[in-house]
Amino acid sequence: MSSAPPLMSIRGLKTYFPVHKGLFRRHAGDVRAVDGIDLDIYPGETVGLVGESGCGKTTVGRSILQLIPPTAGKVVFDGIELSSLSKKQLRKARQRFQIVFQDPFSSLNPRMTVGAILAEALLAHREMAPDLLQQEIGALLERVGLQRSYAQRYPHEFSGGQRQRIGIARALAPSPDFIVCDESISALDVSIQAQIINLLEDIQDERGIAYLFIAHDLSAVRHISDRIAVMYLGKIVELAPTEELFNAPKHPYTQALLSAIPVPDPRARRDRIILAGDVPSPLDPPSGCAFRTRCPFAFDRCVHQVPALITHEDASPAHRKACHLAQPPTRNDWQEAAASKAEDLSE
Numbered sequence: 001m002s003s004a005p006p007l008m009s010i011r012g013l014k015t016y017f018p019v020h021k022g023l024f025r026r027h028a029g030d031v032r033a034v035d036g037i038d039l040d041i042y043p044g045e046t047v048g049l050v051g052e053s054g055c056g057k058t059t060v061g062r063s064i065l066q067l068i069p070p071t072a073g074k075v076v077f078d079g080i081e082l083s084s085l086s087k088k089q090l091r092k093a094r095q096r097f098q099i100v101f102q103d104p105f106s107s108l109n110p111r112m113t114v115g116a117i118l119a120e121a122l123l124a125h126r127e128m129a130p131d132l133l134q135q136e137i138g139a140l141l142e143r144v145g146l147q148r149s150y151a152q153r154y155p156h157e158f159s160g161g162q163r164q165r166i167g168i169a170r171a172l173a174p175s176p177d178f179i180v181c182d183e184s185i186s187a188l189d190v191s192i193q194a195q196i197i198n199l200l201e202d203i204q205d206e207r208g209i210a211y212l213f214i215a216h217d218l219s220a221v222r223h224i225s226d227r228i229a230v231m232y233l234g235k236i237v238e239l240a241p242t243e244e245l246f247n248a249p250k251h252p253y254t255q256a257l258l259s260a261i262p263v264p265d266p267r268a269r270r271d272r273i274i275l276a277g278d279v280p281s282p283l284d285p286p287s288g289c290a291f292r293t294r295c296p297f298a299f300d301r302c303v304h305q306v307p308a309l310i311t312h313e314d315a316s317p318a319h320r321k322a323c324h325l326a327q328p329p330t331r332n333d334w335q336e337a338a339a340s341k342a343e344d345l346s347e
Contacts, residue, residue, distance in 0.1 A: 005079075006040035007210050008064065008097075008178055013037040013073035015056075015063045019283060030071075032282045033059040035234035035290075037073070038309060041178070044204065046211040048225030048242070050218060050257070052279060056234040057214045058102070061180040064212070065097055066090060077178070095125040098171035102183035104163035108155040114141070114166055115151030121173035140169040144199060161192035168199065178210045185220060193217070197224050218261050222246055227318070230254045233290040234282055236309055240319035250312065250321040250328040253291050273334055276341065289324065296337035297329055 014037075016030035033056045041047050049057050062068040064075055066082050075082045077097060085093060101107035108117060118137045122128060128136065138148035144165040155163055164184060171179050181200065185193040197220060203209060215221050221228060221242075228245050230238040230253065238251040249255045256273040275294045280286055289307050292298035307322040314327060321328075329337075 004043055006076075007043045007078055008039075008041040008212075009074075009076040010037055010039045010064060011074045011076075013039075013060070013063060013075065014071045015059050015068060016071045029283050032234050032285060034063060034070075035282075035285070037234075037236055039229060039236065039239070041210050041212060043177070043210055044208040045226045046204065046213050046224050048221035048228040049212060049214045049231060050216060050221055050228060051231035052257075053216065054279060054282075055231045056282070057231055058182055060231070061099065061182045061212055061214050065094070065099055065180060067099070092125075095174040096176050097178040097180075098174065098176040099180040099182060100164070100167050100171050100184040103187055104160050104167055105155075105187075107167055108163060110155055112154075113151065114153055114155065114158075117155075117166065118151070118170055118173055121170045125174045136173075140172060141166075143172065143203070144169045145195075160188055161195065164188060164192075164196055165199070168196075168203075172203065175207075176209065178212075180212045180214065182214050183216070184213075186215065186217065193220060200224065218257065230257065233280060233285055235290055235322065237291065237323070238319075238321045239309065240315070244316060244319055248315075248319075248328075250315055250319065251291075251323050252295050252297060252325070252329055254321075255329065255334070271331060271334070274338070289322075296341070297325060297333065299324070 013034055015034040016032050018027055019029045019031060020026060021028040037060060039047070049060060051057055059068060063070045070083065077093065080093065082090065082093065115137050118140055119133055122133060122136055137151050141148055141150055146162065146165055155166070158166065185196050188196065200211065201224060204211065213221060213224055225242045228240065228242050229236045230251065232253050238245065238249065238254045245254065246258065249258055256275050259271065259273040276296070277294050280290065280293055286293050288304050289298065289302040292302040295302070301324045305324070307324050309320050309322040311317055311320050315321070
């Protein structure tokens with residue numbers, strides 16, 4: 001972890017979506033997409049954000065950038081609290097933080113040429129002479145591995161990987177310090193994913209950009225991230241340096257996630273952890289620990305008390321988990337839990 005102050009500091013971030021029912025649209029509850037997130041992102045580092053579909057990863061990324069107004073909490077970017085800014089001030093601040101969207105097809109305007117898309121991003125924050133504008137557009141395209149002549153083409157003339165490169169070029173146009181990569185490789189072929197990850201790493205080395213890399217592909221996250229945050233039902237349940245998380249996961253949910261990573265060697269044996277039940281609804285989350293309804297090691301304290309994301313005695317200071325268990329479950333613990341469940345089903 002860097003000794004420099006955080007570039008992005010998130011405290012108590014909550015984003016709820018109200019649910020209305022009936023003829024008079026009465027307020028019936030809230031979908032708690034993000035339910036209290038604390039996270040620091042330092043200059044030049046990549047923080048991976050992983051978890052099952054629907055856990056709130058994308059909402060975190062968009063709430064940080066104020067694309068979705070947070071319900072509560074603070075987002076401080078380089079000493080500036082973003083929620084306190086006016087629309088004009090926020091527009092100016094957005095020059096320093098950008099996003100690469102998941103879908104390379106719908107994120108680009110089909111009626112605009114690539115040159116016009118990039119010009120719009122460049123001119124949104126500064127005035128430029130026409131000659132300089134064309135030079136900047138050409139330089140951006142070359143930086144992401146595309147030809148300058150592609151500026152005259154439309155998005156439908158490109159493959160998915162090329163479109164995502166255009167999306168990255170658009171994000172780079174204002175020279176940002178921070179980029180949210182929102183599932184930016186999930187819609188691409190595996191070989192193209194590797195190219196995009198290598199491109200992002202090269203750009204980071206050149207410009208010192210920090211990334212929040214949101215993905216469900218744990219292998220890709222391991223390759224690019226310095227630290228990884230694991231989300232479950234709107235909360236971060238574990239946060240650790242990448243290799244430490246993969247080598248010694250502390251939270252039962254993280255252990256289950258990592259057990260699902262495919263092994264390329266067909267002769268290799270991996271003990272897969274199958275979680276019971278479904279993810280609870282964010283409209284009515286469980287009391288106490290959100291994971292307790294699927295955790296075979298839950299006990300009374302898990303029902304009544306929400307676990308804090310803190311460092312435990314068995315982990316390094318940079319490794320934090322939100323779990324009441326004093327020690328993480330071992331392989332034998334999981335095997336015994338699976339055997340006990342099988343006995344219960346047979347009775």
